[in-house]
Amino acid sequence: MADINKVSEQQNELNEKISKAAKSSGTEIAKALTFIIDDRIYGVDISYVNEIVGVPHITVIPGIPHYIKGVINVRSKVIPIIDVRSRFDLPEKEHDDKTSTIIITYLDIQVGIIVDQVQEVLSVKAENKADIPALERVNNNKFIEYILETNDSIKMILDVKKLIFDDDFDIEAVAAE
């Protein structure tokens, strides 16, 4: 298992882009950080992303849903960690040196998500953006906020809130703590 603090070059580059993610002018609406699960490309809005780290030693916590693997130590902070594959009900995969953890913050709540591989920081423009009709928001599609079409490939940009929280989660109550 890689040391959480040993971030690969690629991850380093991305981290730089993340920290510099200011809104650029023009038709760009947002920026998204894309990552790969199996052979599919997903992404999250960069405004939620703190940083990318390696794969940490996970401390298991009993009594919680299977997709929350446990907690990890990121610079002396205890952060819960979600395995995106598990969240999508996909079979788990052994971690390799490409596996990364994306640290996300939503409303003061920090969570790490494990992905097979991080890809790039993409510009989201209105003309590339496409919505998913409500009818199709079933199963795993419920996590998708919209679709990005660039360079002939489709990236599914995820709704962070839905990714992290179950439907009946009272976010405001938790965030207020």
Next chain:
Amino acid sequence: MAKVEAGMEGMVDMYLFETTTLIDQLDEILLRTEQANEFTDDDINEVFRIMHTVKGSSAMMGFENLQKLAHKGEDMFFIIREDPSKMKDIGFVYDLVFQMSDLFKAEIEEIRSNPDYEGTDFSEMIAKLENGAKMLQGELEEAEAAEAGEHPAAAKSGGVEAANENQSVIRVYFDQDCKMENLRAFLLLNRLKESFDVIDWFPKDVENNSESSATIQEDGFLVTLNKADVDEALKVVEQSLNVDTYEIVTDEKEESESAAQQKAAPAAEQSAQSAPKEEKTAQAKPAAEAKKEAAPAKKEAPAPAKKPERAPVQQASSNSGKQSLISVNLQKLDQLHDIVGEIITTESMVISNPELDGLKLESFQKAARELRKLTDELQDSVMSIRMVPLIGPFQKMHRIVRDMKQKLGKNVELVIEGEDTEVDKSIVDNLNDPLMHLVRNCMDHGIEEDVSERIEHGKPEKGTIRLSATSSAGEVIITVADDGGGIDTDRVLQKAEEAGLLTKPASEYSEREINNMIMLPGFSTNTEVTEYSGRGVGMDVVKKNIEKSGGSIFVESKRYEGSSFIIKIPLTLAIIAGMEVRVGDVIFTVPTSAIKQSFKITNNQIIYDTQGNEMIMLRGECYPILKLYQKYNLETETTDFEQGILILVEADGKKVCLFADKLIGEQQVVVKPFPSYLSRYNLKAEGLSGCSIMGDGSISLIIDVNNVIDKQ
């Protein structure tokens, strides 16, 4: 934050903190003086200073509405400063200022929490304050007119003064609702004039001013006569139509109700109603100075000055500028706290480092002990910085009781004990809301509405709500108790049943369980929602808030006797001594304070109970065994009792033996609560109270022995 003066954004936090502190001080002074019914010079100056400071800083921040509000408050107190006696008779001033204080608090909260803050319009309150000021002034002006002219003003309390010893004043009240009092007074006056020498009378214009009737209704009709004539005059008065009561007002027998007259009393010469302004301020200075010197003098003893002053009861709160206090950003304290925690953990790793095993290191050990002593001191010191006495939130409850007393019309007294008990600041912050709700609860539901109910059960008419705090064994116990009607367990059970909250047959519930049902979510026996309670979201929120601080709350109640809400909060568990144990891949920390003993056993020592659960016999006592790997579903190779280790733990009188793979070692660990994201999974109930970061960066789970035992 919007609407802040340009360049002042960085100051907002400071402004909010300072203003909140000042308004709290204001409340405290008002409550104290209202109850004691006296307002010293120091009090007035303090209030004035507070208003003035708030006005200034609000102006600086660009909060015009608050500035105006404070300005009006300041105006009113300027008038009061001129004649403090007014404060005693005028309840409406208290009401107004309390209202103003509430508006301030609400507005400050708005500024703090609302990013789209827009100033609230206070014109209504401002108008009220202006009127209040006018009313105050109206009284004052009348009193001033009193000493100026020959016609002493008929202020609320006083009467017309006799100019010399040979005269007397009669006050006559006519029948209520007899109407046209002024004309009746005029007739009486004429009759008196027929037989006697009427020296003076008031109101002067009874003949032609019908509005003087109001004055006569309030303060009576006053007539000054020669003393010798008084007896005869009274006979005339008695015989007059529609006369209700009358009395002689002399200058010796000043009416004792009038506080203002009390002030005037010891004056050598015959005192005018209120001393002329100039005289008063001149008197005030020496009085104030004398008062300060006579500091320990008790309330009743008049200071040796022309104007009797009473020594201030409490000067503590007014000296905020003079104490050496510094306000510190809570974040900095948290950082300091974290670092100290890490120092302690790391120190542990250095001193108990396995590489030192077996080495004879006398000098090292000595130095290590010194270091240990110092870090302990450091830890204590840092912990105590964050500790604040509960007096803050407790005092705030006075305000709640006062407001509710008026609104509900119940006669209740709030008694406070142990307010010096200290608790971590973060916990105190979280206690405010629950305490408020509990006190309101007691006032609304606890204390009986009908006083006869109380008397029926042998209780005094006045209800008592008792707020007390004590600390013991690393815990603070706060109790909110009332001597009201107690909880009606029948009604509670019925309501719970209706709301579908029962998990077992109604008859199986103990009284204790029923009492504690009121804290279930969605529970409320109120049929209607009042401003204060009844929505059924109160008690369970209180419970949640308290559990968030790591505490617990339960209810005790006896019908017709009263109820108590008991809150237990651990005093900063932040750093504890723990024994690290391994179970499979996971490391648990068992608080050393809970460990009685640890030992290895052989299989033949195991006995089984009727359900096949393992138990062990130890010194004649039987203890159940809890296999940690089984409880938490962990994979481990050590399932055989002979290979692992048993740890006997105890909490709340209950004992159990935990079975783990092996002991790793004792360590001081910094307790970190689980991330809030995991709060919904109620890990506490699973027997896990938090986690801790080990020296090597891994995370260990801290066992909550109490809960581990309960949920087997």
